[in-house]
Structure formats: C-alpha cells, structure tokens
Amino acid sequence: MASMKDIAKLAEVSTSTVSHVINQTRYVSEEITARVQQAAKELNYSPSALARSLKMNRTRTIGLLVTTSTNPFFGEVVKGVERHCYEQDYNLILCNTEGDEARMKASINTLLEKRVDGLLLLCSTLEGKYLDVFDRYQDIPTVVMDWGETHFPSDKIKDNSEFGGYMAAKHLIENGHREIGCITGPLDRHQAQIRFAGFKRALQEEGISMEEKWIIPSNFECDGGYDAFNTLYERGELPSAIFACNDMMAMGLINAASEKGVKVPEDLSVIGYDDVYIAKFMVPPLTTIHQPKFRLGKKAVDILLNRIEKRVEQGKQIQLEPALMVRNSVKSLN
Structure with a gap:
C-alpha cells in the first residue's frame, strides 16, 4: 500500500x-x-481514515441511539439527521435499542468506544434513568431529542407538547364537541404527561368536565389505540370526539371503530398528534398536530456540531412549536 x-x-x-x-x-x-x-x-x-482521526482527534462520526418502534415518527426524524450529517460531511452510526435496557447500555458503550465525536439520543426508554456510562465520558457532546429531564450534561430539543395537547382539545371544542375522551401515552413518560396536561387545560378553560371513563392510558402504538377503543366501546356510551396522543394510536382507534361499525367522523371525531407522513393518506385523512420532525433532526445535528467545533458548555434548550393540521377526521357540531 x-x-x-x-x-x-x-x-x-x-x-x-x-x-x-x-x-x-x-x-x-x-x-x-x-x-x-x-x-x-x-x-x-x-x-487512512483511522490515521487521520488519530492525528486530528476527530472521527467526523456521530452516533444516534433510537428507540425501536413501528411509529414512522422516528424514521422521519432519523431522515433529517442522516441528510444533514451527509450535507456536513459527517458519518452516522445508528443503534437501535430494540426496547431492551441492556442493549441500550451496550449500544452507548459501543458508540463511545468507536470514538464518535458526539451523540444524538432519540430514545424515550432512557428517560429518567441513571446511566453510569456517561460518568466515564462526560466530555462528549450530547443532544437529547424529545425527552424530559436527564441526569447527564446535554443539550435538549423539545416539542411544545403541552401547547400541542391544548390545541388538539381546543380544536374539538371549537367544533362544538363537549363530550371528549383522550387516549394518552404511557403516563410515566414525559411526552404523554404534558400532552395530556395541555388537553386538560383546554377543557378546564371551557368549563368542560373530564369524564374518567373516557380517559384511557395506552402505549403510543397502533395496537394500543385499537385496544383502547374496544375498552371505551365496552364501557357503553362513547364520547363525540377523542384526542389520541399520537397518530399511531389514532390509526389503531379508527381501525377498531370501523370493525364495530362506528364511522369517523360521522359518529366519532378523532384528532391525532405527530402528523406522520401517512396521516394524510388515511381514510379519512387525519386531523392532527404537526411536529417538525425533519427539522428536529436537522436542528439536533446543527447543535451537536456547534458543540463539537466550539467545545462550549452544554445545557442549551431549544423548543420547536407544533401546528394544527386540519383534515377530515373531525366533524363540526356547530
């Protein structure tokens, strides 16, 4: 050679x-x-890329840890990350946790041992956990996406989910609905808690009582929405509208409703959250709260590269704002 x-x-x-x-x-x-x-x-x-990285103390490689999920939300964020890494001449190593904590820790160790220049974390199963691996690599720049609090130094990019949940309920109320249910995510997770908090705030402002029988905690997956609707159906009278705290649960809900002969939106109005790409192609097209997923991934890379280049102290928080996407799954009762 x-x-x-x-x-x-x-x-x-x-x-x-x-x-x-x-x-x-x-x-x-x-x-x-x-x-x-x-x-x-x-x-x-x-x-030799290895020789160059040793000389420059830089590998031009970023590690991304992502939660396993059928939710295309994650894929759309990853697309934004990958595209911007390519544009900035950085390589990306993607690790999937498969929902397993041991694999999650092993993946972090692997990424850090590969001498990645920085870490991006899109893994809600890490939320609130103490990970001793970060004690050994405290100087590595880290950006966390879509999480609550962390115990290690990092920058954070958050969606204003409280306002998003508020907007969803407000849209239903403005369309004349007062019997409103909610399928939440797992309420031990930050995103589920604050979307539900926004939903409750909108109801309280309008003096609408929240019926506990119409509130179903679920799992942010299609099967969770499917099972949640069947639970509501078995309890008797349905609300006139439901806020599903992500689009995947809304899809499962609509499928279960169709099986029971409940038509959306004629019999039941549904609003989701995330605005995944396929939401507008559902039957009916789903009214939902848009999250800027591609921009979330791009912004995370920008912040991380800024930390890598300038080596400034971490702790910055960026908030991206949601938006209402009105389609055909909510019926006006006015």
Missing part, C-alpha cells in the same frame, strides 16, 4: 507538502497540488 513518502518521492516534493495537499491544511500552489494528486492517483493511494 502506497504511503505519503511514496507520493512525495514520485512528485518530487516533501512529505509535509503531500500531507498539506491531502489534508488541505495549508495553501499549496496549483502546479504542485496537481503533481501530488497525479502521483497519488498513479500509486492508487487511499488515505
């Missing part, structure tokens, strides 16, 4: 000049640069 010394000999320049041309660390005249590049081509030279 050819070395820089071999290139220097063929191009009749010093080894340091070859290094400057290949690593672009100093200006070299066009004539000499062309000679070095031609010599490298003739010798079939391939620079």
